[in-house]
Amino acid sequence: MELRIDNRKKVAFPRINHYDYAIRYIVEQGIGAQFILLPPATKKTSELGSKYSPDYACAPFKHSLGSLIEALEAGAEVLVETGGLCRLDYYGALQKEIIRELGYRCDFINLAEYMGGSKKEWIRLARHINPKLNPAKLVTGAYEGVKMAEYMDEIEAMYYRNAGFEAEKGSYKKVYRQFLMEMQIAESGQEIKRGYQRAKQALEELPLKMPENPVRIGVVGEYYTIMDEHSNQFLQEKLINLGASVHRFMNITNCHFRAKETALRPRIREYAQYSMGPTTTWTINSAMDYAKQGFDGIIHVKSFGCTPEMDAIPVLQNISRDYHIPVLYLSYDLQESDTGLDTRLEAFYDMLERKKKVLR
Numbered sequence: 449m450e451l452r453i454d455n456r457k458k459v460a461f462p463r464i465n466h467y468d469y470a471i472r473y474i475v476e477q478g479i480g481a482q483f484i485l486l487p488p489a490t491k492k493t494s495e496l497g498s499k500y501s502p503d504y505a506c507a508p509f510k511h512s513l514g515s516l517i518e519a520l521e522a523g524a525e526v527l528v529e530t531g532g533l534c535r536l537d538y539y540g541a542l543q544k545e546i547i548r549e550l551g552y553r554c555d556f557i558n559l560a561e562y563m564g565g566s567k568k569e570w571i572r573l574a575r576h577i578n579p580k581l582n583p584a585k586l587v588t589g590a591y592e593g594v595k596m597a598e599y600m601d602e603i604e605a606m607y608y609r610n611a612g613f614e615a616e617k618g619s620y621k622k623v624y625r626q627f628l629m630e631m632q633i634a635e636s637g638q639e640i641k642r643g644y645q646r647a648k649q650a651l652e653e654l655p656l657k658m659p660e661n662p663v664r665i666g667v668v669g670e671y672y673t674i675m676d677e678h679s680n681q682f683l684q685e686k687l688i689n690l691g692a693s694v695h696r697f698m699n700i701t702n703c704h705f706r707a708k709e710t711a712l713r714p715r716i717r718e719y720a721q722y723s724m725g726p727t728t729t730w731t732i733n734s735a736m737d738y739a740k741q742g743f744d745g746i747i748h749v750k751s752f753g754c755t756p757e758m759d760a761i762p763v764l765q766n767i768s769r770d771y772h773i774p775v776l777y778l779s780y781d782l783q784e785s786d787t788g789l790d791t792r793l794e795a796f797y798d799m800l801e802r803k804k805k806v807l808r
């Protein structure tokens with residue numbers, strides 16, 4: 449038997465929801481390196497990140513630092529951190545220092561330094577990871593990886609909208625889990641597409657016991673915490689278990705490919721004249737949409753100490769007043785207890801349900 453040695457560089461990226469499956473795909477199929485796919489985050493991940501983070505850092509910093517340290521322990525040689533429009537843009541530089549001080553030796557790629565860069569610079573960066581890079585493969589791999597992220601967003605949205613009303617308990621989750629597993633191991637664009645089509649069809653065919661007028665809740669808020677289920681303590685899952693139809697506009701597809709932040713600013717002018725930060729435009733825009741569409745309630749999710757989303761709160765209060773739509777404000781740090789969150793969600797859901805009955 450031939451023994452093959454894998455000489456590919458081992459690359460890691462902090463976890464964010466299930467998007468690491470798409471990143472794995474781009475790294476492995478596009479760049480030709482090996483991706484360190486970590487198991488789902490645990491309490492230990494956040495504790496690890498928290499232990500080595502400055503107190504003032506917001507929760508996404510701590511979660512991502514915890515992920516990076518776990519990736520190093522799993523053998524990562526190249527760490528990649530993203531940039532952003534807020535403090536996030538400085539996080540890579542700070543995490544790099546923390547990791548060095550902890551004694552780890554690795555290549556640290558801070559994408560904040562490449563944002564707005566030319567195609568050539570991105571190819572040079574990919575070549576740094578794999579000197580034998582094939583640019584054509586990179587383009588195809590990146591395209592297919594992005595497609596996977598879009599498919600995951602679509603299937604996830606279907607899941608949270610309807611799973612609370614499945615006729616057979618667990619049937620929705622079974623399909624969703626199978627779909628995610630297929631994305632986790634997909635090795636070609638065809639496999640990705642087939643997995644998506646199968647899941648979509650299966651979900652469409654599953655019988656539902658949807659009431660005529662279900663409780664609909666729109667979730668809005670800060671980019672990382674709202675999308676990463678570990679960071680928001682499985683908020684959407686908890687809501688479907690209570691019996692709600694849950695909608696979330698914020699995802700990679702909507703915010704990066706469909707509704708550019710600058711294009712939405714005129715839509716929210718009634719409530720905000722100026723841009724207030726990275727995700728607030730989407731937050732306000734989604735809240736307005738949910739209110740106009742007659743949703744029963746809105747949940748605002750943010751990380752403790754997130755200034756942009758703190759600024760969105762008074763605007764949401766105005767929307768709540770104008771459209772008579774209740775808003776529940778959740779601020780996440782790393783020491784939240786599940787029981788505390790469950791109690792607040794149950795009370796909110798009960799209130800929405802009662803309000804609905806009284807107004808019917």
Ligand code: SF4
Binds near residue numbers: 507
């Ligand atoms: S949007 Fe808020 S929570 Fe997210 S990284 Fe920026 S400051 Fe932190």
